[in-house]
Amino acid sequence: MPAAVRLLRVSVPRQYLWPLLSLLGVCFGFIFLLIFLSTRAQDAQQLERERQALGGVFATASAMVQHDLQDYAKWDDAVRHIGSRFDAAWMDDNVVAYLGRTQGYSDIFVLGADDRTLYSFKDRKSAAKTAHLRLGADFVRSIAEVRRLPPEGSPIVSGFTRSGQQIMVYATAAVVPLTGKIAAPRGPTRLLVIARHVDEAFLADLTRELNVHDVRLTLGNRTAGMDAIAIKGRSGERIAWLEWRSHHPGASLRQHLVPAILAVAFVAFVAAGLILRRGGQSIEALRASELLARHLSDHDTLTELPNRRALGERLGELVAARQGLALLFLDLDGFKDANDVYGHSAGDLLLKEAAGRLKAAAGEAFIARAGGDEFAVLLRSPSPGAAAATCEAILEAFSTPFKVGAYSITIGTSIGYFETDTSCDGAEESIRKADVAMYAAKDAGRHCARVYHPSLDESHERRQRLEQDLKRAVEDEEIYVRYQPIVDAQSGEVVAVEALARWSHPVHGDVPPDVFIPIAEISGLINAIGRQVLLHACREMRETGLDLAVNLSPAQFWDGNLYDEVQQVLERTGFPPERLELEITESLLLRRPQVAAAVIDRLRSLGIRMALDDFGTGFASIAYLQQLTIDRLKIDRSFLAPLESQPDMREVLISIVGLAKAYHLEVCAEGIETPGQAQLARIAGCGRLQGWLFGRPQAASAFQPVALRA
Numbered sequence: 001m002p003a004a005v006r007l008l009r010v011s012v013p014r015q016y017l018w019p020l021l022s023l024l025g026v027c028f029g030f031i032f033l034l035i036f037l038s039t040r041a042q043d044a045q046q047l048e049r050e051r052q053a054l055g056g057v058f059a060t061a062s063a064m065v066q067h068d069l070q071d072y073a074k075w076d077d078a079v080r081h082i083g084s085r086f087d088a089a090w091m092d093d094n095v096v097a098y099l100g101r102t103q104g105y106s107d108i109f110v111l112g113a114d115d116r117t118l119y120s121f122k123d124r125k126s127a128a129k130t131a132h133l134r135l136g137a138d139f140v141r142s143i144a145e146v147r148r149l150p151p152e153g154s155p156i157v158s159g160f161t162r163s164g165q166q167i168m169v170y171a172t173a174a175v176v177p178l179t180g181k182i183a184a185p186r187g188p189t190r191l192l193v194i195a196r197h198v199d200e201a202f203l204a205d206l207t208r209e210l211n212v213h214d215v216r217l218t219l220g221n222r223t224a225g226m227d228a229i230a231i232k233g234r235s236g237e238r239i240a241w242l243e244w245r246s247h248h249p250g251a252s253l254r255q256h257l258v259p260a261i262l263a264v265a266f267v268a269f270v271a272a273g274l275i276l277r278r279g280g281q282s283i284e285a286l287r288a289s290e291l292l293a294r295h296l297s298d299h300d301t302l303t304e305l306p307n308r309r310a311l312g313e314r315l316g317e318l319v320a321a322r323q324g325l326a327l328l329f330l331d332l333d334g335f336k337d338a339n340d341v342y343g344h345s346a347g348d349l350l351l352k353e354a355a356g357r358l359k360a361a362a363g364e365a366f367i368a369r370a371g372g373d374e375f376a377v378l379l380r381s382p383s384p385g386a387a388a389a390t391c392e393a394i395l396e397a398f399s400t401p402f403k404v405g406a407y408s409i410t411i412g413t414s415i416g417y418f419e420t421d422t423s424c425d426g427a428e429e430s431i432r433k434a435d436v437a438m439y440a441a442k443d444a445g446r447h448c449a450r451v452y453h454p455s456l457d458e459s460h461e462r463r464q465r466l467e468q469d470l471k472r473a474v475e476d477e478e479i480y481v482r483y484q485p486i487v488d489a490q491s492g493e494v495v496a497v498e499a500l501a502r503w504s505h506p507v508h509g510d511v512p513p514d515v516f517i518p519i520a521e522i523s524g525l526i527n528a529i530g531r532q533v534l535l536h537a538c539r540e541m542r543e544t545g546l547d548l549a550v551n552l553s554p555a556q557f558w559d560g561n562l563y564d565e566v567q568q569v570l571e572r573t574g575f576p577p578e579r580l581e582l583e584i585t586e587s588l589l590l591r592r593p594q595v596a597a598a599v600i601d602r603l604r605s606l607g608i609r610m611a612l613d614d615f616g617t618g619f620a621s622i623a624y625l626q627q628l629t630i631d632r633l634k635i636d637r638s639f640l641a642p643l644e645s646q647p648d649m650r651e652v653l654i655s656i657v658g659l660a661k662a663y664h665l666e667v668c669a670e671g672i673e674t675p676g677q678a679q680l681a682r683i684a685g686c687g688r689l690q691g692w693l694f695g696r697p698q699a700a701s702a703f704q705p706v707a708l709r710a
Contacts, residue, residue, distance in 0.1 A: 028265045035257055039250030047246045050212055051229055054242060057206045058160075058231065065171040065194065066158035068103060073173035073192045074154050076182045082110055082192070083175040084185050086118055096121050099194055107134055107168070107195040113188035115143055131193050135170055136161045138233030142172045143191065145234070151176050151189055160198070160231055162239040167217055167231065169202075170195035214245040300369040302348055303355035311368040311376050315427040318380060326387035326419035328377040329434035330394065333412040333446040335373040340558040342407055349404045350411070361397040362390055376434070382419065391415045391449035398447070412447030414438055419451070436460040442522075467523050469505060470516055474528045479503055481536045482697035486549065486668060486690045489682045496547035496581070498690065499537035500697050501529055521553070530556040531565055538575035540700035549581045549611065557584055563602050570606065577607030583634065585613050597628050604629060611668070615656070625663045633660045635686070637671020644676045650684065657685040 081090040109131035110119035117130040138161035149155035156173035174189040218241040226243040298310035339347035366378040416437025437452040483497035520526040611632040669681040672691030
């Protein structure tokens, strides 16, 4: 008899032994079955992923060829030189020089209106072979497809074709004008064709990141033991097999798991006996565990305050007893920014300190953390004026800075409260009314208290509708951009623009930025708006030759994806990075200057410039100029407005400009509204000027491209 069974017989009553062994046997049998099925499914999933990945890269290759051809086929100069007449020298210098000799396309053709080959280029030299003979039947079909497409669009087709014993990827496009400055010739258009071999080097480039092995093309039958997908031409017929040797992670995993599971099974049989021997564990320990779980279910682990669930239960008790109550809802003003700037650890300490101040200010009231940075205070049968007095005590408690580690953080609180004598409203309705009043306090300027009144429902609902409309506008990319000109201080010429977000509501018309931007910040939409503004601005201002300034919100700046997003926008739009300037405010730098400096340095590695906006409105700015690698200071309008009436401010401005030049920084003066302010800013040494004196925000169409200005 095995030793494990003898041990179990000694430890476990006979009537439990065989049922236990049977149960364990069934369980481990299912485990082995599950391992087999799951690893086999894993191999199948791996194969399917490899098929999709390889199919995707081939589709991408076709799209890339089409993209490369698009810029040359839809081009006014192409219509002039090869569309209306044929200039072989122009073709050599402007098309073949890049697509053939730089991009590596092996074949380039120009087809006439009758589809005859007018021009042929192959492997870095002219060739006499026609496109039809060179590229085969699938290419011929693509010619007909392009001819059927309307010339007003972008008639272009790409795909794969078999040419003898080679597979080629190609694109065929009609030569059509890009603008209305030139008309396309009447009748059938000429066609521009590019192609390249799908050879081993091409396959290696396509599949380098896919981690697949032994990738190759087979023109005949599939190779036994290899996985494959069909490469099809325009007719839908297979022209080749793309073969590779698939990974089998499931089989490899199975080889390692089975011995381990067998060992675990043995241990499990022994452990089962020990568990049965210790089946009479302490009941008191279970009770203690139950009490702890109950406490955790209705308390917040960070602040040790009752949570929203406990608040609902306590409120429900008062409502059921029809007792008078006052419910205060409060939100920490500026907590999100502090959490972003100082880090989540500091944010947690800040919440704990806020909870402590609430306890001290609210006395015997029931205090709960409602979620995030929201807290609730529940007063039972309060005396007249007790709710308002509690609000004042809380506001006073939050009027002094919080000491969190080495930081001194100032945050306020917005309080909304609802009070009733009879608790005739339900618990959820009471919470809703207090929440409505809290948002009214935020709208009133924050760090204040507001009592619920039915009239607040309408404004709250209006704000919620506006937030929903803003969310829809962001999703539908209805946020558009206007550009305020920035001029050279000496010449007065527009040299740059600042991108500003604008929103036109379908019902209410233009919504001021100071209305929808705070809503975007509270609702978490500001990141998406910032991304859209950056993308649209780079796309619209690319051809103007002007520098572009774009503001970064605190949420954007501290977003870990910012670098990748800016890089992707530059790549998608082709906007020159040296013309892009991202603006940040001093408030982003105050608490974590070293981290901020690292973010700035990484962004500047893209080739863009960084500017410190609203300079002079924060604190300790001079110290930061020594730490940060910024390129420009933008002096706040508060320094410019009193220049004409307060001569002392001129000396202040001159000092700021001198300080900036000492650190080799360029200077832009913001908020210029009068010629006198502009002249004084020039005298002080400001290199650029911005303000309504030089123009209000305008559409991109108001700024001509470089070629037109020249």
